[in-house]
Amino acid sequence: MPGLAERVNSLKASSTVAFAARAKELARQGVDVISMTAGEPDFLPPEHVLEAAREALRLGLTKYTATEGTAELREAVAAKFKRENGLTYAPDQVLVSNGGKQTLYNAFMSVIEPGDEVVMVAPYWVSYPAQVQLAGGVPVVVTARAEDGFVPDLADVRAAITPRTKVLLINSPSNPTGAVFPPELVRGFAELAEEHDLWLFSDDLYEHLVYDGKFTTAAAYVPHRTLVVHGASKGYALTGWRIGFGAGPKPLIAAMNRLQGQSTSGANSLAQHATVAALNEVEKTAAFQAMTRAAYRERRDVLVTGLNRLGLSTPLPAGAFYVMTDTTAIDPDEERAAIKLLDEARVAVVPGTDFLAPGKVRMSYATSLEQVREALQRIEALLG
Numbered sequence: 001m002p003g004l005a006e007r008v009n010s011l012k013a014s015s016t017v018a019f020a021a022r023a024k025e026l027a028r029q030g031v032d033v034i035s036m037t038a039g040e041p042d043f044l045p046p047e048h049v050l051e052a053a054r055e056a057l058r059l060g061l062t063k064y065t066a067t068e069g070t071a072e073l074r075e076a077v078a079a080k081f082k083r084e085n086g087l088t089y090a091p092d093q094v095l096v097s098n099g100g101k102q103t104l105y106n107a108f109m110s111v112i113e114p115g116d117e118v119v120m121v122a123p124y125w126v127s128y129p130a131q132v133q134l135a136g137g138v139p140v141v142v143t144a145r146a147e148d149g150f151v152p153d154l155a156d157v158r159a160a161i162t163p164r165t166k167v168l169l170i171n172s173p174s175n176p177t178g179a180v181f182p183p184e185l186v187r188g189f190a191e192l193a194e195e196h197d198l199w200l201f202s203d204d205l206y207e208h209l210v211y212d213g214k215f216t217t218a219a220a221y222v223p224h225r226t227l228v229v230h231g232a233s234k235g236y237a238l239t240g241w242r243i244g245f246g247a248g249p250k251p252l253i254a255a256m257n258r259l260q261g262q263s264t265s266g267a268n269s270l271a272q273h274a275t276v277a278a279l280n281e282v283e284k285t286a287a288f289q290a291m292t293r294a295a296y297r298e299r300r301d302v303l304v305t306g307l308n309r310l311g312l313s314t315p316l317p318a319g320a321f322y323v324m325t326d327t328t329a330i331d332p333d334e335e336r337a338a339i340k341l342l343d344e345a346r347v348a349v350v351p352g353t354d355f356l357a358p359g360k361v362r363m364s365y366a367t368s369l370e371q372v373r374e375a376l377q378r379i380e381a382l383l384g
């Protein structure tokens with residue numbers, strides 16, 4: 001067989017997927033596993049969005065849409081940013097893609113030259129360094145500490161900037177830590193971007209999952225150099241529908257659109273129609289988001305209190321649906337700790353290795369309160 005390209009040979013498979021697959025395989029064998037690996041809401045999408053999807057079928061919306069997304073959806077996205085974030089975008093400053101993941105990939109491919117550096121905060125979402133490397137760039141990592149609730153120190157970000165830096169990346173609320181950056185820190189990133197003439201990519205996917213404090217987007221400070229990365233997956237419980245959107249300066253959006261036109265030709269027509277309802281039926285969506293937020297908050301509180309009581313040190317995250325737990329009491333090595341949790345306690349988690357979080361695992365509480373309580377009992381039994 002002929003060989004494969006170096007760019008894929010050096011690409012690591014996601015450990016999140018590997019551990020989720022291992023848990024699924026055990027479940028298939030009839031083992032009762034509690035999965036806390038999920039990066040997606042356990043709720044069904046709201047009924048008005050499901051109904052809009054049915055309507056899309058009835059209307060026969062089965063053709064390719066414009067590469068950049070339908071005019072209706074781009075207008076709905078622009079209206080969302082105006083209404084919720086006070087940001088003004090023309091429809092041609094909005095690009096709809098196959099998930100926030102493609103929005104980010106388009107963006108890195110559009111701005112990175114070989115050797116350009118992207119400053120990102122660890123523990124990080126594993127796709128950031130992978131996508132930067134695929135684009136020929138170099139990830140530069142700033143480590144946020146557990147004792148600071150995984151909120152990074154701006155002085156560390158400043159120290160990471162070099163003449164090769166091209167992009168600062170913010171993800172708040174964060175996957176995998178759940179940290180929410182305070183407004184003054186987001187402003188600090190914006191000022192650094194301005195001072196050093198950098199792009200600022202603001203991954204706002206978890207905007208609607210904030211329990212304490214306030215969500216702030218970097219675009220509020222320097223919209224002329226910020227790309228907002230957003231989408232329907234997390235806050236609207238539409239992960240499998242694969243709708244992401246980016247908003248930012250026109251030349252960047254146009255470049256991303258050219259790239260998209262030669263790769264995926266844009267997003268699914270039915271899902272785009274349904275997402276218009278998710279964004280435009282404001283009161284129904286707000287009620288859904290309030291309901292899910294209250295449920296996540298209760299689970300978070302039970303989980304974090306329980307883990308700390310068991311001696312597994314866990315900062316209280318202000319957002320998203322993840323906690324980062326210190327598992328050195330189970331095993332100093334986080335991969336071995338994750339395997340013990342799965343094989344002996346039947347609780348599936350993701351080791352922090354690929355997030356750059358040694359000695360820690362990520363647990364998702366996008367699962368029922370009963371499962372969260374049961375997981376704590378099983379971990380207690382494991383710890384003896």
Ligand SMILES: Cc1ncc(COP(=O)(O)O)c(C=O)c1O
Pocket residue numbers: 039098099100101102125171174175203205230231232233239242243244
């Ligand atoms: C931090 C972060 N950004 C972006 C995404 C992309 O999500 P999607 O492609 O489903 O929109 C995810 C999904 O896990 C995420 O956790």
